[in-house]
Amino acid sequence: MKGSNILIVGAGVFGASAALELALRGHAVTLADSGPLPHPRASSTDISKMVRADYGGDLFYTRLARESIAGWRRWNAESSQSLYHEDGFLILAGQEMQPGGFEYESRELMHSLGQRVEPMGGGRLRERFPAWSSSDFPDGYLNPAAGWAASANVVEWLLGRTGKAGVVLREGETMQALLMSGSQVEGIRTDSETEFAPTP
Ligand SMILES: Cc1cc2nc3c(=O)[nH]c(=O)nc-3n(C[C@H](O)[C@H](O)[C@H](O)COP(=O)(O)OP(=O)(O)OC[C@H]3O[C@@H](n4cnc5c(N)ncnc54)[C@H](O)[C@@H]3O)c2cc1C
Structure with missing residues (x-):
């Protein structure tokens, strides 16, 4: 698949990060978006945006999220700005955490993956985070491997990187239809009736 011509429609975080990764792997990538970019109406x-790996007992999703956290740390280092702020994720329970409950299963999975978390039961919450009531939330934990991303800044930074990696950015192009040849997508038609294929 090396050296394919690839057209991506939508330059939000998924489109822009996919475009960057594909370009770095040697593909010719065109990235089209209605614009302006970053688009103010994009999610x-x-x-x-919150970044966390605590998803109850869902091992598949938790693993993916932990890989993404490693990726956020890499992007911080590459960008020399704080795109991702790792200030932890606080999970609070209205009663003692129980097997089968989201909070308990999340913590157990973190333990099994070797992730240290800080218990918040037994009045610890009041000492660490006095804004929260220990009587309302008698149990819980803090996972330090989590945080938030400065989302619009991330997309802006990513778009800059895609340009440097050789991605052709087509801003102001709203896709109306796919151009098909049999089962093969060959390009798109835009609202200005322009038709284009991926730039080889
Ligand atoms: C209120 C809210 C809160 C959220 N909070 C979190 C959170 O805390 N943590 C988290 O991980 N996720 C969160 N999400 C989810 C996350 O924001 C989305 O999963 C993610 O932003 C989706 O990215 P995307 O690139 O797929 O889409 P978008 O960012 O929406 O990008 C789509 C792009 O496609 C373009 N486009 C659309 N149609 C066309 C067309 N026909 N032609 C050309 N271009 C087109 C748009 O202009 C846009 O730029 C939240 C979402 C919402 C709405």
Whole structure:
């Protein structure tokens, strides 16, 4: 698949990060978006997005999220800015955590994956985070391997990187239809009736 011509429609965080990764792997990538970019109406474009790996007993999703956290740390180092702020994720329970419950299963999975978490039961919450009531939340934990991403800044930084990696950015192009040849997608038609294929 090396050296394919690839067209991606949508330059939110998924489109932009896919474009960057594919370009770094040697593919010719075109990235089209209605624009302006980062698009103010895209889900990716706001102030902050939570980044966490605590998803109950869901091992598959937890593993993916932990890989993504490693990726966020890499992007911080590459960007020399704080795109990802690792200030932890606090999980609070209204009663003692129980097997089968989201909080308990999340903590158990973290333990089994070797992730240290800080217990918040027994009044510890009041000492560490006095804004929260220990009587309302008698149990819980803090996972330090979590935080938030400065989401619009991330997309802006990613788009800059895609350009440097050779991605052709087509801003102001709203896709109306796929151009098909049999079962093969050959390009797109836009609202200005322009048709284009991936730039080879
Ligand atoms: C309120 C809210 C809170 C969220 N909180 C979190 C959170 O805390 N943590 C978390 O991980 N996730 C969170 N999410 C989910 C996360 O924001 C999305 O999963 C992610 O941003 C999706 O990215 P995307 O690139 O797929 O889509 P988008 O960011 O929406 O990008 C889509 C892009 O496609 C373009 N586009 C669309 N149609 C066309 C077309 N026909 N032609 C050309 N371009 C087109 C748009 O202009 C846009 O730029 C939240 C989502 C919302 C809405």
